[in-house]
Amino acid sequence: MNSNGWAVEIEDLVKRFGDFVAVDHVSMRVPKGEIFGFLGPNGAGKSTTIRMLCGLLTPTSGSARVNGLDVATEPEQIRRNIGYMSQKFSLYDDLTVEENIDFFGGVYGVPRERRPERRDYVLRMANIEEKRKALTRTLSGGWKQRLALGCAILHDPPVLFLDEPTSGVDPIARAGFWALIHDLSETGHTVFVSTHYMDEAEYCHRLALMYRGKVIALGAPAELKKGLTSHSLLQLDSPHPLEAMRALDHTARVSDVAVFGGGLHVTLGDIDAEGGMARVRQALEAKGIEVTRLERIEPSMEDVFVAMIEAEERKAE
Amino acid sequence: MSYRRLRAVWIKELRHIVRDARSLAMALAVPVMMLVLFGFALSLDVDRIPTLVCDQDGTQASRDLVRQFQGSRYFTITGFVADTGAIDRAIDRSQVLMGVVIPRDYSRDTGLGRQAPVQILLDGSDSNTASIALGYAETLVRNYSLALRSQMQNRRGGGALAPPVDARLRVWYNSSLESKNYVVPGLIAVILMIIAALLTSLTIAREWEMGTMEQILSTPLRPVEMVLGKMLAYFVVGLADAAIAVVVGLGVFQVPLRGSVLLLAVSTCVFLFGALFWGIFVSSAARTQLQAYQIGILTSFLPAFLLSGFVYSIEDMPPVIQLISRIVPARYFVTILKGIFLKGSGMRILWGELGFLALYATIVFLLATRRLNRKLA
Numbered sequence: 001m002n003s004n005g006w007a008v009e010i011e012d013l014v015k016r017f018g019d020f021v022a023v024d025h026v027s028m029r030v031p032k033g034e035i036f037g038f039l040g041p042n043g044a045g046k047s048t049t050i051r052m053l054c055g056l057l058t059p060t061s062g063s064a065r066v067n068g069l070d071v072a073t074e075p076e077q078i079r080r081n082i083g084y085m086s087q088k089f090s091l092y093d094d095l096t097v098e099e100n101i102d103f104f105g106g107v108y109g110v111p112r113e114r115r116p117e118r119r120d121y122v123l124r125m126a127n128i129e130e131k132r133k134a135l136t137r138t139l140s141g142g143w144k145q146r147l148a149l150g151c152a153i154l155h156d157p158p159v160l161f162l163d164e165p166t167s168g169v170d171p172i173a174r175a176g177f178w179a180l181i182h183d184l185s186e187t188g189h190t191v192f193v194s195t196h197y198m199d200e201a202e203y204c205h206r207l208a209l210m211y212r213g214k215v216i217a218l219g220a221p222a223e224l225k226k227g228l229t230s231h232s233l234l235q236l237d238s239p240h241p242l243e244a245m246r247a248l249d250h251t252a253r254v255s256d257v258a259v260f261g262g263g264l265h266v267t268l269g270d271i272d273a274e275g276g277m278a279r280v281r282q283a284l285e286a287k288g289i290e291v292t293r294l295e296r297i298e299p300s301m302e303d304v305f306v307a308m309i310e311a312e313e314r315k316a317e
Numbered sequence: 318m319s320y321r322r323l324r325a326v327w328i329k330e331l332r333h334i335v336r337d338a339r340s341l342a343m344a345l346a347v348p349v350m351m352l353v354l355f356g357f358a359l360s361l362d363v364d365r366i367p368t369l370v371c372d373q374d375g376t377q378a379s380r381d382l383v384r385q386f387q388g389s390r391y392f393t394i395t396g397f398v399a400d401t402g403a404i405d406r407a408i409d410r411s412q413v414l415m416g417v418v419i420p421r422d423y424s425r426d427t428g429l430g431r432q433a434p435v436q437i438l439l440d441g442s443d444s445n446t447a448s449i450a451l452g453y454a455e456t457l458v459r460n461y462s463l464a465l466r467s468q469m470q471n472r473r474g475g476g477a478l479a480p481p482v483d484a485r486l487r488v489w490y491n492s493s494l495e496s497k498n499y500v501v502p503g504l505i506a507v508i509l510m511i512i513a514a515l516l517t518s519l520t521i522a523r524e525w526e527m528g529t530m531e532q533i534l535s536t537p538l539r540p541v542e543m544v545l546g547k548m549l550a551y552f553v554v555g556l557a558d559a560a561i562a563v564v565v566g567l568g569v570f571q572v573p574l575r576g577s578v579l580l581l582a583v584s585t586c587v588f589l590f591g592a593l594f595w596g597i598f599v600s601s602a603a604r605t606q607l608q609a610y611q612i613g614i615l616t617s618f619l620p621a622f623l624l625s626g627f628v629y630s631i632e633d634m635p636p637v638i639q640l641i642s643r644i645v646p647a648r649y650f651v652t653i654l655k656g657i658f659l660k661g662s663g664m665r666i667l668w669g670e671l672g673f674l675a676l677y678a679t680i681v682f683l684l685a686t687r688r689l690n691r692k693l694a
Contacts, residue, residue, distance in 0.1 A: 084535035088528035106325020107538040
């Protein structure tokens with residue numbers, strides 16, 4: 001029944017809450033073993049989509065299949081095949097690490113004889129062995145996050161849904177967490193993960209950008225960056241960055257100048273970077289501002305998404 | 318339904334209970350406190366009524382009458398006064414509850430078969446106590462006056478004159494008419510209802526508030542397993558409470574246990590099931606823990622206290638209220654407990670009540686499970 005190789009198939013999925021359309025005709029497919037990133041600002045409909053895929057919400061219309069199972073008609077089987085980590089930390093504070101693992105092992109129906117093995121695996125994977133007897137309340141954010149992930153994979157589900165798993169966790173813990181996600185993907189698990197940290201997008205095999213209930217872009221990070229045709233980005237270093245900024249503020253073709261590290265990021269309103277660079281150099285020389293470096297740079301994921309969202313808003317107007 | 322998942326919930330809930338030592342201590346101490354407090358305070362007995370005597374007759378007979386009062390355990394003579402005004406003042410200051418005024422010529426008039434009214438003055442601000450005290454005093458005076466009259470007439474010749482009717486009352490089941498015997502079994506029912514509903518009223522609302530419910534809903538755990546697992550964990554606490562209450566009732570209040578202990582245990586279990594399921598239902602219907610707690614108190618304490626017949630007799634209530642009391646499970650449990658403790662009633666008499674409790678538990682269980690199911694969509 002599940003020979004098609006898709007972990008998630010969404011077709012024309014809609015969820016309405018009264019007049020509000022939270023998810024607006026979304027369609028996409030995620031192959032098995034992929035790390036699929038789900039990006040977008042708060043309120044874009046990411047959590048609603050994930051909750052429908054986990055069988056926690058019923059779709060208004062359209063269909064979705066997880067591991068070949070229909071979310072509307074087979075929610076019970078779906079729950080055996082997924083691991084879910086909700087946005088809010090949701091383990092029991094007053095139980096120890098091991099007791100939480102025991103409980104979730106039980107409700108996921110892990111057979112008694114396999115439970116010690118799964119528990120040890122999770123403790124090892126989450127690198128949380130030394131805290132096994134600690135009350136969950138006493139753990140810091142990074143530990144809790146890893147434990148929550150561990151509890152969601154006790155039954156070794158083929159598909160994992162992680163809803164903003166790294167929100168509120170420090171950068172080092174976040175990097176460690178993404179390493180775990182990669183390990184899971186390498187052992188054949190599909191990981192469907194939402195985030196609003198743009199830098200995390202780079203960790204994903206493929207991305208979908210969701211905005212106001214719609215998927216406005218979908219593809220591998222590199223593809224999406226190449227697809228950015230409405231803008232180009234320049235790196236500008238100068239001993240007098242503030243003067244340079246002021247000089248460029250009213251230069252034609254420059255749509256934005258921002259301080260970035262020690263230098264400036266100059267955004268051009270078109271794809272013709274060479275012409276733009278000449279224009280910038282000209283403007284700065286006219287004011288006698290020295291330029292130590294000026295070159296075209298690869299846009300960040302954030303640049304890509306800001307540009308796409310702006311384009312989407314222009315379309316709406 | 319999977320036993321494995323149910324067991325996981327049960328163990329997890331037991332761990333919550335044990336870890337929250339303060340709540341557990343409360344849950345076990347509250348029944349004892351309530352039992353002792355209500356058991357002693359809710360006494361409907363009138364005992365050792367402080368009484369002033371104004372003996373205007375001053376004869377052998379009137380002193381004998383006073384001795385009758387002194388000999389009764391219902392009255393305590395706190396002093397003698399010369400005029401009735403002193404009694405009024407003492408009642409006004411709440412120093413005494415009752416005054417007895419024996420009129421001049423009491424012994425002579427009584428001996429002649431004439432009316433010689435002994436005056437009883439009472440503090441009516443507690444009308445219940447006052448009317449009971451009046452009853453005791455009237456009986457005492459009437460009996461003594463009758464005895465006195467026949468004695469005097471005997472002395473003047475004539476045969477012994479027996480009082481026309483010699484009524485002897487025999488009260489069954491609670492032969493000493495001690496109100497504690499009546500109050501304590503009912504109290505056990507009320508306490509268990511409150512404790513059970515409160516124990517469980519937070520359990521699901523808390524999971525929603527903490528966000529753990531969202532996590533649980535994504536697992537294969539079914540509402541049935543969750544409701545049963547939670548109920549069975551709190552059932553352990555409820556059973557401990559019941560045992561404590563019965564032991565205190567028997568030990569401290571010396572309430573007789575005339576019926577079968579097994580029937581007592583079985584009916585307590587059935588009642589606890591219903592009460593615990595009710596708390597879970599309230600918890601799954603409420604939006605917050607606070608709301609769940611308030612609804613839990615309101616729907617357990619008030620009906621159990623007022624409509625169970627535990628102190629307030631259901632027969633004296635307006636018909637509409639009587640009708641409502643028919644759906645209050647505590648009412649049936651109060652009847653069962655009084656039956657087992659005081660009358661030694663068995664299944665043959667109590668099967669109707671027990672059947673209702675079982676039906677109630679089943680219905681509330683289905684409601685709670687359905688409610689939880691609906692929250693999914």
